[in-house]
Amino acid sequence: MAEALLLARGLCKSFGALRASDNIDFDLLEGETHAVIGPNGAGKTTFIGQLSGDLHPDAGTIRFAGEDVTSLRAPARARRGFARSFQITSIYREFTALDNVALAVQARAGHSFRFWRRAREEDVLRDPARRVLEEVGLGARAGVLAANLAHGEQRQLEVAMALATGPRLLLLDEPVAGMGSDESQRMVEFLSRLKGRQSIILVEHDMDAVFSLADRISVLVYGRIIATGTPQEIRANADVRRAYLGDDVQLAWAHAERR
Amino acid sequence: MRSRARKLVLLAMLALLVLVPPAAALLHQLFYVDLLRRVMIFGIAAVSLDLILGYGGMVSFGHAAYLGVGAYAVTVLAYYGIHDGLLQWAVAIGGSMLVALAIGAVSIRTSGIYFIMITLAFTQMLYYLGISLDVFGGDNGMRLPERSQFFGLINLNNGTEFYYLVLTILAAVVLLVQRLVESRFGMAIRAAKSNEARSRAIGFSPYPYKLAAFVISGGICGLAGALLVNHTAYLTPDFMQWTRSGEILFMVILGGVGTTAGPVLGAFTLLVLEDVLSGWTEHWQIILGPLLVLAVLFAKRGLAGLLPGGRGG
Numbered sequence: 001m002a003e004a005l006l007l008a009r010g011l012c013k014s015f016g017a018l019r020a021s022d023n024i025d026f027d028l029l030e031g032e033t034h035a036v037i038g039p040n041g042a043g044k045t046t047f048i049g050q051l052s053g054d055l056h057p058d059a060g061t062i063r064f065a066g067e068d069v070t071s072l073r074a075p076a077r078a079r080r081g082f083a084r085s086f087q088i089t090s091i092y093r094e095f096t097a098l099d100n101v102a103l104a105v106q107a108r109a110g111h112s113f114r115f116w117r118r119a120r121e122e123d124v125l126r127d128p129a130r131r132v133l134e135e136v137g138l139g140a141r142a143g144v145l146a147a148n149l150a151h152g153e154q155r156q157l158e159v160a161m162a163l164a165t166g167p168r169l170l171l172l173d174e175p176v177a178g179m180g181s182d183e184s185q186r187m188v189e190f191l192s193r194l195k196g197r198q199s200i201i202l203v204e205h206d207m208d209a210v211f212s213l214a215d216r217i218s219v220l221v222y223g224r225i226i227a228t229g230t231p232q233e234i235r236a237n238a239d240v241r242r243a244y245l246g247d248d249v250q251l252a253w254a255h256a257e258r259r
Numbered sequence: 260m261r262s263r264a265r266k267l268v269l270l271a272m273l274a275l276l277v278l279v280p281p282a283a284a285l286l287h288q289l290f291y292v293d294l295l296r297r298v299m300i301f302g303i304a305a306v307s308l309d310l311i312l313g314y315g316g317m318v319s320f321g322h323a324a325y326l327g328v329g330a331y332a333v334t335v336l337a338y339y340g341i342h343d344g345l346l347q348w349a350v351a352i353g354g355s356m357l358v359a360l361a362i363g364a365v366s367i368r369t370s371g372i373y374f375i376m377i378t379l380a381f382t383q384m385l386y387y388l389g390i391s392l393d394v395f396g397g398d399n400g401m402r403l404p405e406r407s408q409f410f411g412l413i414n415l416n417n418g419t420e421f422y423y424l425v426l427t428i429l430a431a432v433v434l435l436v437q438r439l440v441e442s443r444f445g446m447a448i449r450a451a452k453s454n455e456a457r458s459r460a461i462g463f464s465p466y467p468y469k470l471a472a473f474v475i476s477g478g479i480c481g482l483a484g485a486l487l488v489n490h491t492a493y494l495t496p497d498f499m500q501w502t503r504s505g506e507i508l509f510m511v512i513l514g515g516v517g518t519t520a521g522p523v524l525g526a527f528t529l530l531v532l533e534d535v536l537s538g539w540t541e542h543w544q545i546i547l548g549p550l551l552v553l554a555v556l557f558a559k560r561g562l563a564g565l566l567p568g569g570r571g572g
Contacts, residue, residue, distance in 0.1 A: 052460065078462030090460070092453040103450050107461040112447040112468060116438055119446045165461050 003066065005030045005199050006051070006169060011060035013046055013223075020046035021057065022223035028169070033191075033200040035210045038220035039243060044203045045087060047220065048173050051201065052084045053077040065168065078107070081168030085158040085175055087203075093147035097138055097157050100146050101129035104164035129164060136160040136190060152183030156190070163194075170200045176209050188212060211235075219243065264567040269433070269520055276426050280419045289418065296422045298523075298530045299429045300486045305510040305522030306432055307479035312508075313517030314440045315472045316452030320375045321362065321382030322507045325355040325477045327389060327499030329484020334494040335395060337404045344407030344415075348485045355481020356474050358385070363473035367466060382504060389496030400495030407489055415489050425486055429523070432479055437519050439475070448472045513554055515561025524562045528554075 004027035013021040020043040028034045038044050049055035051062065053074035061070045069077055092100050102125045106112060109125065119125060133139050136156045141149060146157060155175060162170055175191065176184035188209050194200065195213065204210045210217060211231045218228040221243045227234060234240055276295065283291040304326060311317040329351035336347045366377040390398050406415040415421045439445050451458045451465035458465055488494050497503070506529065514525025532550065536543035558565055 054456075054459070073464075074459040075462050075464040078460060084460050086456070086460070090454055090457045092450055092457060094453050095450075099446075103446060104461045106443055106446060107458070107463050112443040112463070113471065114443040115445075116442055118438070118441045119443045120441065122443075125443075161457075161461060 004028060005032075005065060006201075007061075007063040008051065009061050009063075011047070011050055011062070012058045013043075013050060013055060014058060015046075019223045021050065021060075024060070024220075024223070024225055026218060026225065026228075028199055028201055030199055031196050032215045033195055033202060033213050035202040035204060035214035035217045036220055037204065037207070037210055037217060042220045043223040044220055045173065046223075048084070048171055048201070048203050052082060052171055078165065081166075082171065083162035083165045083167030083169070084171035085155070085162055085173055087173040087177060089151070089154045089158055091146045091154055091157055091161070093145070095146055096143050097133060097146055097149060097153075097160075098126065098129055098142040100157055101132050101160050101164045102126055104161040105129050105132075108165045132160045132164045135163070137186070150183075152179050152187070155179065155183075155187065159187075159190070168199065170194070170198055172200060172202045172204070174204055174206075175202070176204065176206050184209065265519065268566050272520060272523070273426075273430060276429075280422055284419075292418050292422050294531070294534055296418070296425050296490060298527045299425045300483050300490055301507065301510060301526040301530060302523035303425075303429050303432050303486070304480050304483040304507050305514065305526045306429075306436055307476045307483065308507050309511045309516065309518070309522045310436050310439065310479070311469075311472050311476045312511055313521075314445060314452065315448040315469055317367070317469065317473065318375050318508070319366075319378045319473075319476075319504075320501070320508060321378035321380075321504050322476075322480055323499045323501070323503035324358060324362070324378075324382040324385050325480035326484035326487055326503065326507075327382075327385055327496070328355045328358050329481035329486075330488035330494055330498050331389065331395070331484075332481070333407060333485045333488050334401065334403050337407075338395065338401075342405050342408045344409045347407050348482060351481045351485035352478045353481075355484065356478040359474045359477025360470070363470045363477075367469050367473060379501060379504070382499060383501060386496055386499040386501070389499055395494065398496065400493060400497070403488055403492045403494055406492065407485070421489070425490075428482065428486070432482075433519060433523070436479075444468065444471070509551070513551065513561060515563030518561060518563035520566070521561045521563030524566075528562060 006028040008024060008026040011021045011024040024047060036044055036047065046055060050057045053072055053076070057070065061068060063069065064080060069080065092103065105125050105128050106119065130142060133142050136159055138153060138156055138160060141153060146154065149157060159175060176187050179187060184206065191213055202210065202213060214231055216228060217231055217234045218225050219234060219240050226239050226243065227237045229237065276299070279295050280292050283289050304322065308319060308322045311319060332351035332354050333347045336350060341347065362378060362381045366374050369377060395401050413420050413424055440449065447463055447468045451463065451469060455465055484498065487498065510525035510529050511522045513528060514523065515521025532547055533543065536546050
């Protein structure tokens with residue numbers, strides 16, 4: 001087996017008494033799509049935050065492409081090839097779609113201490129940005145203010161920004177959340193075209209999306225990974241079924257515990 | 260289209276400002292040359308503040324600090340017999356940039372109300388430092404021994420020559436800031452203002468860019484301070500008073516945050532209103548206050564928002 005692209009070992013993260021991540025081991029192979037699922041409050045967002053570098057784990061290590069990146073913060077990890085979308089769409093709302101993606105290209109193009117030339121007239125930023133917008137199907141919307149895009153388009157834009165940084169690892173936090181069924185179908189189709197070319201960690205609630213995209217699935221419950229396996233294995237796993245069957249009950253419990 | 264309209268407005272403003280001295284001479288109202296020169300000097304300060312406020316989202320409530328550093332640099336050097344304007348102004352700019360570096364290094368780690376309070380606190384420190392410097396007049400300040408000299412090329416004692424020098428600098432500063440905010444550097448600070456989490460996720464560390472913008476802004480405002488003390492020919496710690504910071508802030512907000520011409524318009528409106536109203540009554544602030552409130556309420560995008568093309572990025 002090839003050395004994993006990303007290797008997380010023993011990740012722990014607590015907020016007060018709540019153990020949001022409890023000794024998580026996780027790995028992602030080059031070119032693999034590895035989904036993380038789990039009931040609400042299972043700690044998915046905390047987990048992805050530690051991977052992206054926005055949160056610092058209390059214990060454990062994260063290795064990426066053979067390098068220990070545990071102590072690196074988000075911008076430094078981004079420059080090493082991490083790219084992410086957020087659970088709540090995170091774009092530059094006051095800028096056009098093309099500006100948004102061009103900024104992602106710029107972020108990857110080395111330092112931005114360039115003071116005179118107009119960035120919007122630089123083909124080296126605009127051309128790749130246009131190509132990525134075409135790729136995600138927003139080519140015709142390049143000049144539209146990001147705030148004025150439809151919700152689904154904003155999610156696409158966010159993925160476009162992630163891709164424009166030329167990432168080695170895509171962290172997608174619920175990419176189809178809040179989308180209509182048409183929109184989410186289009187997004188799933190698009191992501192499936194990335195499969196194999198791109199290493200993806202996918203956190204998602206939508207089980208259709210997860211089972212059609214993932215090579216492997218890890219199930220996170222109360223900060224712990226209770227199972228990892230192929231979609232078939234996960235479907236057949238008794239612990240997983242139990243975790244999902246009692247979803248509502250457990251949710252109430254989790255809330256009570258947090259209080 | 261919009262950018263062309265904006266360019267026309269800027270050129271029209273420039274043309275009007277160029278015409279002020281001959282018009283004033285014609286009407287025997289030389290006083291207006293003086294007033295507009297003061298307006299333009301504060302315009303420069305306001306443009307410098309807008310660079311970090313309008314494009315970087317940093318609400319500095321201590322921009323008067325750099326006016327003070329610039330003014331003190333010129334006066335102190337003149338006091339010790341150094342009248343070379345290039346040297347004086349270089350020290351004014353360099354000193355302001357250093358002070359901005361120190362203030363920015365601390366304050367940019369914070370945001371919101373903390374940022375405001377830290378910039379204010381530093382400026383108050385400098386203000387009290389100025390008051391305590393008895394050599395340079397302490398509380399009362401001191402006369403500028405001689406205006407900055409430029410090898411006899413420009414004579415700042417000549418009101419009209421000084422006026423055109425300030426106008427040239429203002430135009431250069433507006434052009435510089437406009438290019439800055441459209442460059443990669445400008446896009447990086449505007450992006451951080453728009454959505455810092457997104458910036459971090461695509462690999463921008465906002466801090467060094469914001470700090471650089473803060474330092475550039477301080478340098479420009481320091482130049483305005485060097486001009487101001489030459490304008491008044493008198494140095495006083497009041498240049499650094501917190502109300503002065505508030506005035507500059509208000510000019511930017513009134514004129515239009517994040518616009519090219521806005522801060523200059525704001526400086527113009529505030530200072531001219533102040534001048535006209537104080538001619539009518541000594542209680543002019545009672546009139547000015549409500550007028551400004553109305554202006555902010557009804558021109559939410561500032562005065563520049565009322566002009567064609569004024570809302571250009």
